Amino acid sequence: MTRINLVDPTHATGRTAEQLGEIKSAFGVVPNMFKAVANSPAALSSMWGAFGALGGGRLPPKLGEQIAVAIADRNDCHYCLAAHTALGRKAGATAQEMAEAQAGRSADPRTAAALAFATAVVDKRAGIEAADVEALRQAGFDDGEIVEIVAHVALNLFTNYVNVALDVPLDFQKVKLTRAAA
Template identity: 45%
Template sequence: MSTLPKIEPADATEPTAEVLAEVKKALGSVPNMAKTMANSPALVRGWLALSGALGGGVLPAPVRERLALATAEYNRCEYCLSAHTFIGSKVAKLDPDEIERARHADSADAHVAALLALSDTIARGRGTIDGAALSSARAAGVTDAEIAEVVGNLALNILTNYFNILADTDNEFPVVAPHEA
């Protein structure tokens, strides 16, 4: 059971109703995470703004979904693993092997693998990485814009992972459990 109440759009008052309408307009539906985040309309707006901005960046949706899967696995967030496995499969059209590889910060695509390795290194180092990791990413063709957006996606994914773990958000997606540690 969730540790924070879920606010249904039909029951919401302003400004919560307005922000949930923004979520529905942006996503086509209002996931339980947004309903739970709606305890703070400012948080929902921040999540939507960062997600929308990164959606217009250089990293395409299938890469962003892989980054989300790797971070959710690392942080052991069942809600985000479930959501991004579903979105990765149905929307980004990732095959099951690529979804599984992403959970291990890997990809059959060398460039995507370099992005995932970089994100994983940043997460595990809490922002600190050595020059060799950055050189390795650049040698694989990772651009400065991609490096910056990896950090942005990592921040977005840590936000949603930590929120959903703390809130114990009710999972409306087919359940995907983290691998055993």
Template identity: 65%
Template sequence: MSRVALLTADSVDAPRAALLGEIQAGFGALPNMFRAVAHSESALRQMWSSFGALGQGRLDARLGEQIAVAIANRNGCGYCLAAHTALGRKAGASAADMRAAQTGDSEDARTAAALRFALAVVEKRGSVDDSEVEALRAAGFDDGELVEIVGHIALNLFTNYVNLVLDVPLDFPAVELRKAA
């Protein structure tokens, strides 16, 4: 059970109702995570605008969702794991792709490099080595894409923490957490 009430557009003021309406239109439903975050207009605006900004970035949606799944699995966030697995499938990833991403793996070398880097950033709290940045560049990522990966990491840490702290109930099909091999 959620540690906060799950709000709706009918239960909040006009600015938050408008944001919730945008979110519902974007997803075709109103995910519980946003309903929980709606207690704070600024946090809701931050979260939604971050999704929008990164969605217009140079990294494709599939890679963004694979990064999200790797971070969610690492942080034990079942909500984000479920949501981003479903979104990754919509973005063209196979079930096997999303399952592999949970532990930072991919058959595609470029994707694998991004996932390894993202997990290193999370594990090391940002204090990665020069060699880890160089490995990302060697896989074909430029400085702009490096910064976008960091943006995806930051957004996913935010959503993981929101869902874990607030104990947001799943409204996506559950996905089993995996341990790294």
């Protein structure tokens, strides 16, 4: 059971109502995570704005979703794992690609490098080495893409923490975690 109220979009007003309407247009429904975050108009604006900005970034949507499931698995976030697995499939990833990404792996060298970097940022609490960044460059990522990977990590940490800390009820098909949170 959630630890805070979920905002009913039909009772929201002002900018929160507008953003929940945008979210409903994007997903067909307002997922519970957004209903929880809508308790703070500032937090909702931050989260929704970050999703929009990164969605229009240079990293392909599929890679963004693969990063998201790898981070969700490390943070024991059932909600984000379920949501981003579904979104990854919509972005063109196979079930196998999403399962591999969840474990931080990929058969594609570029994706593998991005996942290794993203999981290192989480596992090392951002205390990565110069070699971690160099591995991304060797895989063909430029500085802008490297910063976007870090931004994806940060956004996913935010959403993971919201969902785990506030025990947001799952409204996507459950996906089994592959590893316990560190």
